[in-house]
Amino acid sequence: MYDSNKNKVDIFAVAKRANVSISTVSRSFNHPELVNPATRKKIERAVRKLGYIRNRAAQTMHGIRSGTIGLVVPTIDHAIFAEVVQAFSDSVDAHGFTIMIASHGYDLEREYAVLRKFLEHRVDPLPLIGEDHSQETYELIERQNIPAVTMWNYSETSRLSCIGADNKMAGVLAAQHLVGLGHRDIGLLFPPTKDNDRARDRRSGVQKILLNAGININPDLDVESTYSIADAKSAALHLLRSPHRPSGILCGNDVLAMGVLYAARSCNLDIPQDLSVVGIGDFKGSSEVEPGLTTVRLPAREIGRLAGNHLSQSITGDLTNEQRVGCDIALIERGTCKPHFGVS
Amino acid sequence: MYDSNKNKVDIFAVAKRANVSISTVSRSFNHPELVNPATRKKIERAVRKLGYIRNRAAQTMHGIRSGTIGLVVPTIDHAIFAEVVQAFSDSVDAHGFTIMIASHGYDLEREYAVLRKFLEHRVDPLPLIGEDHSQETYELIERQNIPAVTMWNYSETSRLSCIGADNKMAGVLAAQHLVGLGHRDIGLLFPPTKDNDRARDRRSGVQKILLNAGININPDLDVESTYSIADAKSAALHLLRSPHRPSGILCGNDVLAMGVLYAARSCNLDIPQDLSVVGIGDFKGSSEVEPGLTTVRLPAREIGRLAGNHLSQSITGDLTNEQRVGCDIALIERGTCKPHFGVS
C-alpha cells in the first residue's frame, strides 16, 4: 500500500524517504548515539511507514554475530528436556538471540548432520545435550572454533564446557536411598545406554552402590525401555509379573518411574506398601502424582538458565574460556518409598 | 591445520584449491547437474580438506529462501505442544528446513515481537498456534506476504490457512459424553481464555451442550487454572472440597484432567466411582495413566505433519493459495467416566 511503486523495502527505500544516506539509516539502527535525534526521528518515521524490517542475513555476512543459537536436543517430544529448553530459551531471548532447534532422536549421526546445517546458518554458539557425541562432531566444533556447552551433564574431564549435574551421583543417591531402606530385591528400569552418557552414568552409579551392598542384580529384574510412558509401563508390567517380584524399582528417570507407578496401579499393587519406586529427574508432575514420586532432583530450569547466560556472555565476549559448572542434586523424599524388612 | 595460512575458508579458498572459479564451486553446490562430474569430484575433495561450510546468510541475501521456518508457540514447557512441534519438526527437517523456535507464554504482544525477530532473519514461512493474534500480527503477516499457517485450530472463516481441529466440537463431544452418562452436577476446569481461542472455543462448545440439556453451571464449580499440573491439582482440590461436589468434571485439556485425577486420588475419591473426568487432547500418557483418561482425541502428530508438509510445499512453490484442513476428532472412552443416576 504505502510502498506502492517498487515494493522492495530495503535500506535504500528508507534512506530515500527520510532524505538521508543509507549509512545514516544503518547507523541509526546500530549506533543510534551517533546520529542526530531529529534525523533519527525522520528515519524512524520512514521505517514505520514503509514497514521496513532489517535483514539479519546481510548483517551476518559482515562477520557480525548472526544472533542465532543452534540448540540440538535428543527429543522435544516429552517432559525430559522441555524444562531445560524453556529455561534456556527464556534466558537467551532476554539477550536478543534467536534459537534454532532440532532433535536427533538419540542418533549421533543425525546430530552431526544437524550441527552442520546449523553451522551453515552461522549460529553463534552451539549448546548440546550430554557428553556423548561422535568424534566427527567434536572435531567439527573444535575446528570451527565455535563456543559450545554441553548441558545436563557434569564431569571434570569433559571435552567441552559443561553445565549440569553429576549423573553418576544421581544414580548413587537413588540407589543409596532404596538400599538404605532395607530393599535388597531391586529391579532396574533404564533406557538404552548407547549414545546416552546420562543414562550410562546413572546406571553405573546405582551399580556401584548395589555392588557395595552385596546386592547383585537379577537379570530378569533388569529391564530396558525407551523414554516413553507407554513403553515404560509395559516394561514395568513385565517386572511386576516376574515370579520373583522386586520390592523396589530404580528408574533411569521420572518418565520411566511414572510408567512403573501406572503399571503398579493397573496390577492393584499399592505404592509404597507393596512396591517402592525411585526416579531421577524431578520433572513437572513428579511432585503432583499420587503418591508423590521420590526422586533425585536435577535442577533443569537452573541448568537451562545458566547455560543460556554462559553462552550469551561468551558471544558478547565478556567471557571466553571454558567452564564447568556442577549443579546441586538431592534426593527428594516423597511418597513412593517405604522401609523394607523382608526376608532376603 | 589444513588451512594453515589465512584460515578463512570461503568459497575462494575452495575454488583456489580445486583450481576452478568460484562460480563453478557455487554451481557445484546449487546446480550440480551443470558441472562436469570430474570437476565436481575435485571440488568435493577441496571442500572436505578445507572443512568448508557454506554460508547460508550470503545465499539468503540473494532473495533465495533462507531455509528457515519461524515457529512460535505459546509454550515449550509441557506436553501440550510437544507432540505437534516434534511432528512438525520431523516433517520440515525432511525438506531440509531449519526451525527457529520461540515461545510467548500466551502473551500476544510478545508474539508480535518474536515474529518481527523472525522476519529479520527472513524466515520463509511462519507457522503459528491458534487463531488469536494481535491485529498488528495479522497485518505484519499480510504485509510481508509471507506464507503462514495456524495449527491446532480449524475454522472455515479463519483469516489465515489453518490445519487443526474444531475446538468447539471438541468441547461439544466432551460435554455430550458426560451429559449422556446422566451427569448433571458438572464442574468445569478451564484455563484462562484470554488470548486463547482454543480454550475459548472448547468452552463455548461445552456451554452450548450444557445449556441445551438445561444444566446451568454453578459458578462455584467453574474454576480456572493455568496449564500446569500443580495449578490444576490445587484448583481441582478446590472443586472437590466444594460443599456441593460435582459428579463429573469437564477439563479444558488433558494436563488439567491429570491434575484432577491426582487431586481425586489425594482426597481418596475413586475414579470413576466417585467422580467422572473427561479431558481434551489425548496427550502422551493420557492412555497410560490409571484409570486411562477418557478424552477427546486431537491428532497432534497429524496436525504437525500436515502443517509441515503444507509449508514446505508452499515454499518450494508447489502450492500457493490458502487452505483449511480440519482433522478428525473423536471421544476416546477409557476409564475415567461412569454413568450417573443420582437425584438431581
Added chain:
DNA sequence: AATAGTAATGCAAATGTTTTCATAAAACCT
C-alpha cells in the same frame, strides 16, 4: 569441412547491509 548446437566454465554485476574514511558544519576556546 563448415555450421550449428551443446556442455563446461569464467567474469563481473548484483544482493542488503556495515564500517572506515573523508568532509562539512557547528561549537568551543582563547
Added chain:
DNA sequence: AGGTTTTATGAAAACATTTGCATTACTATT
C-alpha cells in the same frame, strides 16, 4: 576572528555468495 575539536553525515569498499552473459571447446549434423 582564527584555530581546534566535536558532531553529523555521505561515499565507497567490504562481506560471501549467486547468476546472467560471454566464451571456449567439443560433438553432431549436413
